[in-house]
Amino acid sequence: MKQARHILKTIFGYDDFRHHQADIIDALIQGQDVLTLMPTGGGKSICYQIPALIRSGTAIVVSPLIALMQDQVDALKQLGVKAAFLNSTQHAGEQREVEEELRSGELDLLYMAPERLLNGQMLQMLDRCQISLFAIDEAHCVSQWGHDFRKEYQQLSMLHERYPDVPRIALTATADARTRGEIIEQLALQQAMVFVNSFDRPNIHYAISEAGNGREALWRFLSQQHPEDTGIVYCLSRKNVEATAEWLNAKGRIALPYHAGLAQDVRSRNQQRFLREDGLIIVATIAFGMGIDKPDVRFVAHMNLPKNIESYYQETGRAGRDGMASDAWMSYGLQDVINLRLFIDKSDAEEQFKRVMLQKTDAMLGLCELTRCRRQALLAYFDEAMSEPCGNCDNCINPPQTWDATIAAQKVLSCVYRTDQRFGAQYVIDILTGKSNERMARNGHDKLSTFAIGAEHSGPEWRGIFRQLIAHGYLVADTEGYGVLKLTPKAWPLLKRDCSESVQLRQLSKPAASRQKKTKFTAASNLTDVEQTLFEALRTLRARLAKEQNVPPYVIFSDKTLSAMAVAQPQTPGQLLDVSGVGEAKLARYGDAFLGEITASA
Ligand code: ADP
Ligand code: ZN
Numbered sequence: 001m002k003q004a005r006h007i008l009k010t011i012f013g014y015d016d017f018r019h020h021q022a023d024i025i026d027a028l029i030q031g032q033d034v035l036t037l038m039p040t041g042g043g044k045s046i047c048y049q050i051p052a053l054i055r056s057g058t059a060i061v062v063s064p065l066i067a068l069m070q071d072q073v074d075a076l077k078q079l080g081v082k083a084a085f086l087n088s089t090q091h092a093g094e095q096r097e098v099e100e101e102l103r104s105g106e107l108d109l110l111y112m113a114p115e116r117l118l119n120g121q122m123l124q125m126l127d128r129c130q131i132s133l134f135a136i137d138e139a140h141c142v143s144q145w146g147h148d149f150r151k152e153y154q155q156l157s158m159l160h161e162r163y164p165d166v167p168r169i170a171l172t173a174t175a176d177a178r179t180r181g182e183i184i185e186q187l188a189l190q191q192a193m194v195f196v197n198s199f200d201r202p203n204i205h206y207a208i209s210e211a212g213n214g215r216e217a218l219w220r221f222l223s224q225q226h227p228e229d230t231g232i233v234y235c236l237s238r239k240n241v242e243a244t245a246e247w248l249n250a251k252g253r254i255a256l257p258y259h260a261g262l263a264q265d266v267r268s269r270n271q272q273r274f275l276r277e278d279g280l281i282i283v284a285t286i287a288f289g290m291g292i293d294k295p296d297v298r299f300v301a302h303m304n305l306p307k308n309i310e311s312y313y314q315e316t317g318r319a320g321r322d323g324m325a326s327d328a329w330m331s332y333g334l335q336d337v338i339n340l341r342l343f344i345d346k347s348d349a350e351e352q353f354k355r356v357m358l359q360k361t362d363a364m365l366g367l368c369e370l371t372r373c374r375r376q377a378l379l380a381y382f383d384e385a386m387s388e389p390c391g392n393c394d395n396c397i398n399p400p401q402t403w404d405a406t407i408a409a410q411k412v413l414s415c416v417y418r419t420d421q422r423f424g425a426q427y428v429i430d431i432l433t434g435k436s437n438e439r440m441a442r443n444g445h446d447k448l449s450t451f452a453i454g455a456e457h458s459g460p461e462w463r464g465i466f467r468q469l470i471a472h473g474y475l476v477a478d479t480e481g482y483g484v485l486k487l488t489p490k491a492w493p494l495l496k497r498d499c500s501e502s503v504q505l506r507q508l509s510k511p512a513a514s515r516q517k518k519t520k521f522t523a524a525s526n527l528t529d530v531e532q533t534l535f536e537a538l539r540t541l542r543a544r545l546a547k548e549q550n551v552p553p554y555v556i557f558s559d560k561t562l563s564a565m566a567v568a569q570p571q572t573p574g575q576l577l578d579v580s581g582v583g584e585a586k587l588a589r590y591g592d593a594f595l596g597e598i599t600a601s602a
Pocket of ligand 2: 373392394
């Protein structure tokens with residue numbers, strides 16, 4: 001372990017191991033198998049990269065995303081580590097070169113996709129090489145229930161049979177117990193040491209608001225909190241992705257669309273720009289994001305409800321991998337709540353599967369309508385207890401007011417009942433607010449006793465009430481009738497007024513709470529003016545160096561490292577080496593340039 005610490009300091013430039021890193025590294029060095037569950041940004045890569053440098057031979061890293069291998073390898077090369085990848089983006093000549101390096105034992109790490117590894121020729125080649133370890137990244141891809149299922153991942157259990165003496169480490173940021181069990185079983189990791197980290201992401205501020213106009217709310221959020229930052233905006237449909245990207249561009253931001261309907265070259269170009277340019281927004285469907293390890297994503301905004309908490313956690317988790325303050329922001333409305341259920345019901349999945357999906361949807365809705373700490377609820381969903389409210393979510397910072405909505409709820413339920421549970425929300429709201437139209441008159445519904453009994457609330461307010469009544473399980477959006485609202489068993493006692501329970505709902509449309517800047521997680525925003533100016537100068541220098549080498553800026557230094565430099569203002573190579581994130585290779589490569597900039601700016 002002394003050697004491991006030395007490598008941590010000299011190559012990676014860090015003083016201490018985080019979480020279970022030291023134990024994991026120790027186990028691998030000893031030749032044991034390991035399963036690691038760590039949240040995004042927790043520092044998984046170092047867990048196999050350091051043993052790869054210590055054990056003799058080449059470490060084989062299995063990763064499903066070939067598009068990102070280049071950046072991972074670039075980052076290692078910046079550290080002076082001998083790494084390479086093999087995938088279909090390379091010419092035959094390049095591939096042969098890498099294979100040659102592998103055969104001659106020159107490589108410390110080699111990245112490849114599972115299908116490449118499982119190919120007979122590759123295995124024969126590996127038989128003749130010394131392999132230090134196998135790292136199976138994104139190991140949850142073995143899970144049939146997960147959304148990232150990859151068939152080839154299940155065949156990776158053969159590694160254990162073919163190379164019984166080579167330690168394996170499986171890594172994932174997916175938390176739940178079922179997936180964990182599947183990984184162990186499918187990859188034959190029964191003997192593995194399991195390290196489960198807390199899944200809390202304390203630097204992420206969670207906020208969920210119910211907006212009438214999602215775009216305006218998004219704009220407020222962006223202009224107030226992230227006028228110049230990089231982030232991801234998730235939309236449900238491809239059409240919305242394109243429209244939102246266009247709208248943001250018209251507003252003066254640089255925004256690029258990303259969805260599965262775009263040509264492959266457009267997609268990879270947009271992803272590439274997102275990784276390499278500062279301040280760019282990517283507007284995407286959930287097709288975007290897996291394995292995106294850009295550390296300085298400052299916000300993830302959802303314009304619709306994700307389909308379950310797992311997705312929400314994973315998507316929002318792409319913010320703030322560098323540990324600096326970041327936002328997970330969401331805006332949703334009544335139609336989202338209706339659509340989500342319709343979507344599941346209309347799918348041709350099996351009944352049992354649908355039931356599980358619906359339960360998960362309900363849990364997601366519960367998180368949205370929550371009036372307590374969001375983080376506590378989020379962690380509880382992953383079986384992790386948190387004793388105190390977090391103080392860094394919208395509900396903690398600005399506790400929502402509730403109001404007694406019993407009478408309003410009774411009006412709604414009664415109106416749904418009197419129209420024979422055959423209409424959608426808007427129609428029922430029009431009755432409540434007394435907005436007659438031809439169809440209503442034809443149905444005679446303008447004569448109902450519930451006509452115009454809800455004038456005390458506006459249309460948008462009623463939509464909020466409907467949404468919450470669905471979320472709390474008093475109403476369901478029927479799937480056969482496309483959004484027709486029906487009463488649930490829970491609704492009857494309330495409708496018949498034979499329950500003493502009151503219905504407490506969130507106060508309607510309060511402006512979203514703004515994040516309190518927590519010093520612990522901020523860097524750039526917490527700098528003095530002088531430091532801030534230096535930080536910007538260092539970023540400009542970094543951007544230029546990155547461009548010259550055609551690598552993403554963060555593989556040179558992270559924002560965190562640059563802001564630490566701006567604060568410490570080192571004058572000598574030795575002092576620069578003391579800054580977290582500066583190792584020997586980077587000192588040799590960039591020391592003069594950055595020290596020069598610091599002196600020049602002083
Ligand atoms: P993950 O793959 O778990 O999402 P990474 O391996 O990309 O996370 O690490 C996230 C960030 O944390 C990287 O910038 C990495 O260099 C940094 N990091 C990892 N381990 C440490 C450590 N012990 N001390 C400081 N920073 C670390
Ligand atoms: Zn909280």
